[in-house]
Amino acid sequence: MAANIIEDFTQFERAGIQASNLCAGSVVHTKTFLQDNGRKAIKKLRVVVVGCGLGGLAAAYALGRAGHHITILESSPFIGDIGAGIQVCPNLSRILIRWGLGSRLRNDTGEVIGMSRLEGKLDRNHGAPWYTLHRADLHGMLYSIAAPYMNLRLNSKVVALHTENQDRPSVTLHTGEVIFADLIIGADGINSTMRNYVIGQKNIPLSIPTGDVAYRVVLPTDTFGDDAELKALIEEPKITCWIGPERHVVGYCIRERKEYNMVLIKPGDGHPYSWTAEGDPNEMRDGFTGWDPCLQKLLARANEVLESKLLICEPLDTWIHPSGRVVLMGDSCHPMLPYRAQGSAMAIEDAVVLGSLFSRITHRSQIPHLLKAYERLRHPRVTATQAASAKNRDIYHVPYGTAEQERRDTAMKEAMALELSSYEEWIRNGQREPFRSSSVAGNQWADAKKNDQQFNYDPELAVERWWDAEGVDIVQSKL
Numbered sequence: 001m002a003a004n005i006i007e008d009f010t011q012f013e014r015a016g017i018q019a020s021n022l023c024a025g026s027v028v029h030t031k032t033f034l035q036d037n038g039r040k041a042i043k044k045l046r047v048v049v050v051g052c053g054l055g056g057l058a059a060a061y062a063l064g065r066a067g068h069h070i071t072i073l074e075s076s077p078f079i080g081d082i083g084a085g086i087q088v089c090p091n092l093s094r095i096l097i098r099w100g101l102g103s104r105l106r107n108d109t110g111e112v113i114g115m116s117r118l119e120g121k122l123d124r125n126h127g128a129p130w131y132t133l134h135r136a137d138l139h140g141m142l143y144s145i146a147a148p149y150m151n152l153r154l155n156s157k158v159v160a161l162h163t164e165n166q167d168r169p170s171v172t173l174h175t176g177e178v179i180f181a182d183l184i185i186g187a188d189g190i191n192s193t194m195r196n197y198v199i200g201q202k203n204i205p206l207s208i209p210t211g212d213v214a215y216r217v218v219l220p221t222d223t224f225g226d227d228a229e230l231k232a233l234i235e236e237p238k239i240t241c242w243i244g245p246e247r248h249v250v251g252y253c254i255r256e257r258k259e260y261n262m263v264l265i266k267p268g269d270g271h272p273y274s275w276t277a278e279g280d281p282n283e284m285r286d287g288f289t290g291w292d293p294c295l296q297k298l299l300a301r302a303n304e305v306l307e308s309k310l311l312i313c314e315p316l317d318t319w320i321h322p323s324g325r326v327v328l329m330g331d332s333c334h335p336m337l338p339y340r341a342q343g344s345a346m347a348i349e350d351a352v353v354l355g356s357l358f359s360r361i362t363h364r365s366q367i368p369h370l371l372k373a374y375e376r377l378r379h380p381r382v383t384a385t386q387a388a389s390a391k392n393r394d395i396y397h398v399p400y401g402t403a404e405q406e407r408r409d410t411a412m413k414e415a416m417a418l419e420l421s422s423y424e425e426w427i428r429n430g431q432r433e434p435f436r437s438s439s440v441a442g443n444q445w446a447d448a449k450k451n452d453q454q455f456n457y458d459p460e461l462a463v464e465r466w467w468d469a470e471g472v473d474i475v476q477s478k479l
């Protein structure tokens with residue numbers, strides 16, 4: 001199977017256009033590769049991107065390729081090896097492959113997930129594989145493609161936004177330096193400064209706590225020694241999920257299986273807004289006593305853990321500053337609970353849509369209209385994804401010994417059986433399973449309709465549709 005995937009995706013990259021046609025019977029996208037067609041904007045803008053995270057880098061690449069002049073302002077003094085594992089779902093891997101990162105995802109750092117339920121099937125149905133990798137490695141890949149298009153300024157913390165002069169908004173750095181632009185993009189993550197300015201200083205809606213804390217652990221797999229149970233976790237590519245009342249754990253390999261990454265979620269407090277704060281390994285272990293002995297063995301090996309408080313906000317009414325020249329993307333405007341592995345995908349999709357829209361600009365007066373289109377195209381999808389992520393929390397965390405638990409477990413087993421049988425069917429026929437909206441409520445991952453919605457969305461195609469329907473007129477009438 002693995003060999004097939006690799007072959008398919010070499011072909012996928014080479015074939016370039018019509019990538020999704022590789023998956024027989026899947027939604028066929030004929031107009032892919034819009035960015036790769038190399039459309040350059042007629043009006044070149046000076047764009048300031050605040051924040052050099054995954055979303056900011058993706059925006060620098062997408063907008064830079066479209067011909068705009070990009071400056072990224074990043075508060076951190078260095079770009080380093082921070083964070084832990086991250087999942088790259090089909091919708092995101094499709095974008096990254098399109099951006100020429102397929103071979104690096106494959107042979108450098110990415111770990112194709114071939115769990116029987118996902119292997120082949122996702123690949124076929126959604127036209128792109130599922131990877132797990134270290135956030136720093138994904139960041140490094142995006143950096144390498146964005147570098148030619150951007151002026152990155154580290155140690156540049158943005159402390160204020162000014163929009164008095166509507167055509168020339170500016171940001172002020174901690175040093176007092178003022179930087180002007182035609183368009184400013186807030187990609188400054190969950191503890192966003194730009195958000196305060198865009199939606200109004202007083203209103204910080206991120207204060208809804210979920211009551212959960214997340215721990216992140218990365219274990220070198222050479223510490224697994226000869227333990228057969230632990231080695232089984234890493235022998236085949238897979239994502240393992242342990243679920244129980246009010247808590248769950250997700251584990252998978254990264255970095256050519258040299259590291260095993262785990263995210264553990266339980267009730268608790270944790271450090272708000274931080275990806276780097278350390279937690280107490282014993283406190284973490286205490287939350288999982290009596291669980292699967294295999295998990296206990298893993299946790300016993302954890303000397304260092306990262307800890308953060310899980311936060312979510314109500315969907316913001318708007319992501320656009322009233323001036324129409326400043327906009328938010330990624331975690332700054334739609335942080336995700338990590339229950340459906342979509343935070344990075346949503347940020348990078350935002351970037352694709354911005355890049356594709358702004359490759360069509362012919363006059364500066366069109367900026368507010370294109371930002372409105374961006375919001376209209378992205379807001380419903382992102383809001384639905386936030387809700388699906390939150391729903392997984394309810395499904396995973398039901399109390400033991402309740403009717404709810406029984407229902408969930410039965411549903412999950414049925415879903416698993418269904419998945420396995422349709423997988424076998426697919427192998428037999430070499431075809432996509434018939435589209436089926438699963439009646440199974442237990443496992444959103446096994447719900448064909450939900451997976452289709454989540455993973456078949458193509459942000460460039462969404463822009464193309466909008467452009468054909470109304471974009472052309474709006475933009476032309478503003479000439």
Ligand SMILES: Cc1cc2nc3c(=O)[nH]c(=O)nc-3n(C[C@H](O)[C@H](O)[C@H](O)COP(=O)(O)OP(=O)(O)OC[C@H]3O[C@@H](n4cnc5c(N)ncnc54)[C@H](O)[C@@H]3O)c2cc1C
Pocket residue numbers: 050051052053054055056073074075076082083084085086135156157158159187188189190191192193194216275276329330331332338343344345347
């Ligand atoms: C250090 C770090 C580690 C992470 N680790 C993980 C992980 O292990 N697993 C996971 O699922 N997600 C992790 N995330 C979050 C994940 O990257 C995001 O959820 C997702 O990719 C959305 O990306 P984003 O670009 O919107 O925000 P982020 O990736 O969070 O990037 C925001 C960037 O803006 C910078 N910034 C913030 N404020 C300012 C300011 N005022 N001026 C200038 N720059 C500013 C930050 O330093 C950061 O580089 C991490 C984020 C960070 C910053």
Ligand SMILES: *[C@@H]1O[C@H](CO)[C@@H](O)[C@H](O)[C@H]1NC(C)=O
Pocket residue numbers: 103104107108
């Ligand atoms: C992939 O691996 C091969 C062999 O190790 C190496 O030569 C090549 O440079 C790698 N490709 C990328 C894009 O990293």
Ligand SMILES: *[C@@H]1O[C@H](CO)[C@@H](O)[C@H](O)[C@H]1NC(C)=O
Pocket residue numbers: 191193272273274
């Ligand atoms: C969040 O941002 C504020 C303002 O820049 C800063 O004072 C605070 O330390 C940040 N919090 C974290 C956890 O980084």
Ligand SMILES: *[C@H]1O[C@H](CO)[C@@H](O)[C@H](O)[C@H]1NC(C)=O
Pocket residue numbers: 089090091092094342345349381385453454455456457458459
């Ligand atoms: C990626 O997954 C998210 C989450 O479901 C979904 O909303 C999005 O449409 C997907 N993107 C693609 C390109 O499939």
